[in-house]
Amino acid sequence: MNQFDYARPTSVAEAVAAAxxxxxxxxxxxxxxxxxxxxxxxxxxxxVDITRLPGLDRIETLPDGGMRIGAMVRNAxxxxxxxxxxxxxxxxxxxxSGASPQLRNAATAGGNLxxxxxxxxxxxxxxxxxxxxxxxxxxxxxxxxxxxxxLGWSQDCIATHxxxxxxxxxxxxAVVEIEGPAGRREAPLEEFxxxxxxxxxxxxxxxxxxxxxxxxxxxxxxxxxxxxRYLKLRERTSFAFALVSAAAALKIEGGxxxxxxxxxxxxxxxxxxxxxxxAVLQGVAPTREAFVRAAEAAxxxxxxxxxxxxxxxxxxxxxARVLLLALAGTPQRMPALPASAFSSDTGVPAxx
Amino acid sequence: xxxxxxxxxxxxxxxxxxxxxxxxxxxxxRERLDLTGTKKGCDRGQCGACTVLVDGRRINACLSLAISLxxxxxxxxxxxxxxxxxxxxxxxxxxxxxFQCGFxxxxxxxxxxxxxxxxxxxxxxxxxxxxxxxxxxxxAYAGITEAVLDAHKRVAEEAAEHRRVA
Numbered sequence: 001m002n003q004f005d006y007a008r009p010t011s012v013a014e015a016v017a018a019a020x021x022x023x024x025x026x027x028x029x030x031x032x033x034x035x036x037x038x039x040x041x042x043x044x045x046x047x048v049d050i051t052r053l054p055g056l057d058r059i060e061t062l063p064d065g066g067m068r069i070g071a072m073v074r075n076a077x078x079x080x081x082x083x084x085x086x087x088x089x090x091x092x093x094x095x096x097s098g099a100s101p102q103l104r105n106a107a108t109a110g111g112n113l114x115x116x117x118x119x120x121x122x123x124x125x126x127x128x129x130x131x132x133x134x135x136x137x138x139x140x141x142x143x144x145x146x147x148x149x150x151l152g153w154s155q156d157c158i159a160t161h162x163x164x165x166x167x168x169x170x171x172x173x174a175v176v177e178i179e180g181p182a183g184r185r186e187a188p189l190e191e192f193x194x195x196x197x198x199x200x201x202x203x204x205x206x207x208x209x210x211x212x213x214x215x216x217x218x219x220x221x222x223x224x225x226x227x228x229r230y231l232k233l234r235e236r237t238s239f240a241f242a243l244v245s246a247a248a249a250l251k252i253e254g255g256x257x258x259x260x261x262x263x264x265x266x267x268x269x270x271x272x273x274x275x276x277x278x279a280v281l282q283g284v285a286p287t288r289e290a291f292v293r294a295a296e297a298a299x300x301x302x303x304x305x306x307x308x309x310x311x312x313x314x315x316x317x318x319x320a321r322v323l324l325l326a327l328a329g330t331p332q333r334m335p336a337l338p339a340s341a342f343s344s345d346t347g348v349p350a351x352x
Numbered sequence: 353x354x355x356x357x358x359x360x361x362x363x364x365x366x367x368x369x370x371x372x373x374x375x376x377x378x379x380x381x382r383e384r385l386d387l388t389g390t391k392k393g394c395d396r397g398q399c400g401a402c403t404v405l406v407d408g409r410r411i412n413a414c415l416s417l418a419i420s421l422x423x424x425x426x427x428x429x430x431x432x433x434x435x436x437x438x439x440x441x442x443x444x445x446x447x448x449x450x451f452q453c454g455f456x457x458x459x460x461x462x463x464x465x466x467x468x469x470x471x472x473x474x475x476x477x478x479x480x481x482x483x484x485x486x487x488x489x490x491x492a493y494a495g496i497t498e499a500v501l502d503a504h505k506r507v508a509e510e511a512a513e514h515r516r517v518a
Contacts, residue, residue, distance in 0.1 A: 004374070006373040008422075030415060030417060101485050105411050105466070239484040336481055
């Protein structure tokens with residue numbers, strides 16, 4: 001790990017001022033950042049510790065029925081918050097399918113959005129990586145790339161965003177609240193992460209010094225809670241990143257789909273909202289055939305970036321299956337294996 | 353730069369001077385405080401050998417900067433037994449052969465303790481999922497699952513007994 005200076009500001013304004021200079025990085029739990037510093041992939045000159053900042057660790061119900069989640073809320077606390085898990089069950093399921101219990105106890109909501117790709121070439125300073133070091137090339141293009149992107153990639157970068165949490169969040173129109181040198185602003189999560197294009201080192205819309213302070217969820221999104229699921233396909237049952245994952249939420253009235261929300265994870269450099277799939281489902285009967293058509297639409301622009309053509313078919317099946325799971329209803333108790341394709345009987349629906 | 357922090361470790365309040373902010377909680381425990389029960393396996397948050405409780409929650413000590421934990425309460429494997437009397441989770445691991453070589457065991461036991469506190473250790477499938485952050489290269493998983501299930505019962509019985517007496 002490189003040598004660095006350490007600052008522990010006591011207010012958001014102080015933190016933003018401290019982190020606005022070159023080479024600074026915010027430190028929350030550090031579960032991703034410290035790992036990258038150990039390999040030498042990240043070498044910040046200053047760590048600005050935000051773990052003590054007041055007001056960032058709250059889960060609040062808003063007057064309009066939505067919820068606001070402070071950036072420092074730990075993954076495990078959010079997933080087990082009764083009000084939150086009831087209103088946004090697919091988000092809770094995604095959180096509990098991610099990482100390990102130890103990491104979920106530490107990792108934060110804001111940090112989850114800020115985590116970097118798990119592309120092995122990004123982690124390895126001896127490899128060429130345009131995302132880590134612009135202009136050096138991409139060793140993943142002709143390397144071990146069976147887990148890499150099938151949507152939105154470029155010749156400069158084929159990495160994926162590894163988050164589970166962000167997948168249902170983007171399906172449910174989460175909003176990111178940002179504090180920075182120029183004041184407060186907000187961005188839809190769907191626009192927060194950037195596709196690589198010719199500049200993969202620019203991973204999100206944050207400017208130097210800007211800090212995520214909270215996420216906001218709407219009351220409308222909570223209205224989909226009765227039919228809301230997350231499905232994560234991985235190479236072992238637990239404690240593995242998604243090869244592909246999918247979130248779905250449905251509102252069904254009079255035998256037809258009134259609202260459909262679909263998003264994919266593990267397929268692109270950002271959590272992928274599948275609006276084409278949602279359009280297919282609008283107003284039709286919720287049948288397996290409709291779900292398969294929606295899955296085809298979701299992946300219609302997919303292209304393998306290497307040895308990963310199988311992920312396109314896998315993602316289609318994940319979309320169709322998560323829609324079937326959502327149709328069957330949100331389980332009353334969190335499945336023993338959250339988001340797993342191997343989950344045993346999930347019991348009675350929560351909001352039948 | 354020298355940085356001073358205080359930590360309560362296994363019940364003892366300690367003042368710690370850090371000459372380097374890079375020290376992880378794991379290295380602080382092992383290299384500077386002589387608490388070598390907490391093991392360094394992967395040092396990357398993947399194996400769980402370094403699991404300790406911080407403010408009652410299990411975390412990976414290898415991915416936590418000591419400087420950032422100023423004021424925290426840390427519980428390590430050394431803090432579990434009372435003299436010769438083993439903690440019920442320790443006793444359950446012995447009773448059910450929840451280990452072979454023993455290297456991962458302190459992390460497994462601290463993780464199990466954290467899991468019991470989280471209240472999701474009531475069936476084998478939930479225990480396996482709840483212990484998925486701890487690898488055992490000897491493959492003692494079957495014994496570990498039984499040990500955690502048994503510890504869950506023992507702790508629940510002790511709590512019931514305590515309520516009856518109180």
